Amino acid sequence: MVPAQIGVCYGRLGNPRPNPSDVVALYKQRNIKRMRIYDPDQDTLNALRNSNIELILDVPKTDLERIASSQGEADAWIRNNVKNYEGVRFSYPYFSYKDDMKDIPLEYALFKPTPPVIDGQYSYHNLFDAQLDAVYAALEKSGGGSLEVVVSESGWPTQGGPGTSVENAMAYANNLIQHVKSGTPRKPGKAIETYIFAMFDENQKGPPELEKFWGMFLPSQQPKYDVNFN
Template identity: 45%
Template sequence: MAGMKLHFVIEIFLVGLQLMATMDYTVAQTGVCYGGLGSALPPASEVISLYNENNIQRMRIYDPNQRTLDALIDSNIELMLGVPNTDLQNLASNQENANSWIKNNVINYPNVRFRYIAVGNEVSPLKTGPDGTAQFVPFVLPALQNVQNAISAAGLGNQIKVSTSIETGVLGNAYPPSDGEFKSDVRSFLDPIIDFLAKNGAPLLVNIYPYFAHMYDKNIDLDYALFKSSGVVMPDGTQYQNLFYAILDATYAALEKAGGSSLEIVVSESGWPSDGGDATSIDNARTYNTNLLQRVKDGSPKRPGKNIETYIFAMFDEDQKSPEYEKHWGLFLPNKQAKYPISFN
């Protein structure tokens, strides 16, 4: 009997460890995106230390940079790892390519806490031209499928979710948020992806930028975009205190109309630039990001009381980007000094 009891205790302990490994802890809902298109950025090891010093417990990177992955080992920072758009065709072409990518960049780093694989960023049939992303549209779904197969074969399907990141330009209507829907000419692209995510229990990653909404439409009140408004009552009677919630809920409504009512949204980018364009200033950037950190704890009118997992863009200014306002999204300067006070505690 003693042996059976010991065996039972050990079994329960192992089950508990498995649950801990797969449980969705929501203490730290907000992460920060770490891009590398800046001059004189600190070494990856110092970046990880800066995350830890500021209690930033989640990170998004846009490619499997080896120095960054090495620095993340045993850091306890949860990671959203990006598959660059330029890799999509290769991963979509056959399963073995996806298996190799996952082996080299995930399996070989067992002590890195991978949370998501973001297969492509803002790929859209609407973005045409030499700098657009429409060229990658045919490869997103097969790349998602092959990466998911590779993750599942490695036994990591419960730990790592595979998704893709979209931009809100795919919304055809966003006002009022309850009438949100995707543009008809993106449905053939998005609907199979939504079905894939629903079947695999993965969230949709969405980059939400009230800054751009205000920049392109000056009828949108700046205070409403900066979380400083007393609120707007929509035609359906719902009150929205800020534009971030309105865009998020419009995307949820669009998902419901596209058969994705079971999906959760993870906000894979949001932020405000401190210079280089309309309504850009240190004060506006500080106001937006500080308020964002608080508001994601509350949930939107469509998902009240539910934390909104969000990644602020970005950790550092990136002076190799253009136009000018794209250079100034950082919370920190390359010398690791905070651009303005902000607390993740």
């Protein structure tokens, strides 16, 4: 199998929340080699220096219009938030696609054995592959078949709504990590770079209530369930 290309999204909308240097240490301890953050937080970027953790850095919505309208503003944003942080392994821009669990059968979504759904020459046993191949197909039709697709958020909450539980979250995370090593029916054998949402619960989010409970770890850094990142 191709080595997994798994990262974990690190949001900070929780109180209390761990120190960024402790978070980076936890990523390294758990063999998590990639991180996504949602804004250029200085403490987090400094903690990532020379950590060898690959980083996807979001441009906050509050900055998008300003830097999109001015080359000077864009250059300044890159200088202040990227170039000034020597030793941080910044990754590339990405297209973000996010879904929810509404009306999705649990067996279909949790990578459990199900009868295949046939779509032309391809057979699908889970929703993840079907959605990702739909993106690949759309890119190919528009002349973008050579573009790399990164799944920038995928996860399962432990409480707060229908189908949420520690057991389902653990099954989803562990099955996802193993599944993305093998590609999709349209691109078999091509490992999928995927970011699990999320590292910690964030009690300052919501509604809905389940937005608070996507974390694999508590703010104390204790795991909510076992995850094998290898």
